[in-house]
Amino acid sequence: MKALLLSIWRYRHFIVSSIKAEFRGRFARSKLGALWMILNPLAQATIFALVLSEVMGARLPNVDNKAAYAIYLMAGTAAWGLFSEIMNRCTTVFIDYANTLKKIAFPRLCLPLIVGGSALLNHLLLLVAIAVVFLFFGHYPNAAWLVLPLGIAMIVMFAFGLGILLGLMNVFSRDIGQVLAIVLQLWFWFTPIVYTADTLPKQYSHVLALNPMAPIVKIYQGAMLYGKLPDWHSLITPFLLAAGLFLFSFWIFRRASADLVDAL
Known part of the structure; x- marks a missing residue:
C-alpha cells in the first residue's frame, strides 16, 4: 500500500493536469463554458418549482417554502x-484508456483518480450553482452545509471502492x-430522492435499511x-x-493490475 501511495504521489502533477484537461475538454467550443453549470440546474429547478413543487411541496413535513420539493430533489440528485x-466512469475507465495503458508506463491507479477527481470538481461547481439557484427561492445556505464534506467523502469512498472493483x-x-x-436505475428509485422515506409503503421499508446510499x-x-445535522x-x-470497500478495492487492484493490460 505504501509503495502504491508513493507512486501516486510521484505522478500527482500528471493526475492534476489530466483532471484540468478533462474539465477544459468538457466545455470545449462552448461560448458559455462553465456557465452551463449554473444554467442547467437553474432551468431544472424552475421546472420543478413551477410543476412539481405545487403538487409535492405539501408532502414535505415542517417546511412552508413552496420550493421545498425542488430543493429536496436537487439536494438528492x-x-x-x-x-x-464516479461509478459509471470507474467501471469503464480501464477499457476507455486501453490504448494509453498499452503505450505509456504510469501507475494504473491514476486513471480512476483522474476520472474521480474530474467528477468531484464538477460536483463542487454544481453545489455552487445550486446555492445560487436557492437564492432565487429565498433559501439561503446555513451552518448545516458544513456537514456536506462528510457526505462527499462517504460518496467518494463508496463509489471508488465499488467502481474500481466493477x-x-x-x-x-x-x-x-x-x-x-x-x-x-433501480438503485436510484429505491433511494429517497424523488420521494420521501415516509411516503414509501411499509412493506418496502426494509429496502431503505439495506440501502447504504439512503442515509x-x-x-x-x-x-x-x-438545515439539520444528520x-x-x-x-x-x-x-x-464505504471505508471497507475503499481499502479492499486498493488491495484487489494491486493484485489484479499485473494482468490488466494483457486482458485489454
Whole structure:
C-alpha cells in the first residue's frame, strides 16, 4: 500500500493536469463554458418549482417554502449524481484508456483518480450553482452545509471502492457495464430522492435499511433543505461499508493490475 501511495504521489502533477484537461475538454467550443453549470440546474429547478413543487411541496413535513420539493430533489440528485458519475466512469475507465495503458508506463491507479477527481470538481461547481439557484427561492445556505464534506467523502469512498472493483471485473467480462446501468436505475428509485422515506409503503421499508446510499443522500437533504445535522448513528454502517470497500478495492487492484493490460 505504501509503495502504491508513493507512486501516486510521484505522478500527482500528471493526475492534476489530466483532471484540468478533462474539465477544459468538457466545455470545449462552448461560448458559455462553465456557465452551463449554473444554467442547467437553474432551468431544472424552475421546472420543478413551477410543476412539481405545487403538487409535492405539501408532502414535505415542517417546511412552508413552496420550493421545498425542488430543493429536496436537487439536494438528492446532487448527491446521487456524484455517486453515479464516479461509478459509471470507474467501471469503464480501464477499457476507455486501453490504448494509453498499452503505450505509456504510469501507475494504473491514476486513471480512476483522474476520472474521480474530474467528477468531484464538477460536483463542487454544481453545489455552487445550486446555492445560487436557492437564492432565487429565498433559501439561503446555513451552518448545516458544513456537514456536506462528510457526505462527499462517504460518496467518494463508496463509489471508488465499488467502481474500481466493477471496473476490474468489466475488463474481464464486458457484461458488467451493461448490468450496472440497470442496477443504478433501480438503485436510484429505491433511494429517497424523488420521494420521501415516509411516503414509501411499509412493506418496502426494509429496502431503505439495506440501502447504504439512503442515509448518505439524507445528509444532503437534511443540510440543504432543513438545515439539520444528520443522525450520526445511521451513518455508522454506511461509513464502515464505504471505508471497507475503499481499502479492499486498493488491495484487489494491486493484485489484479499485473494482468490488466494483457486482458485489454
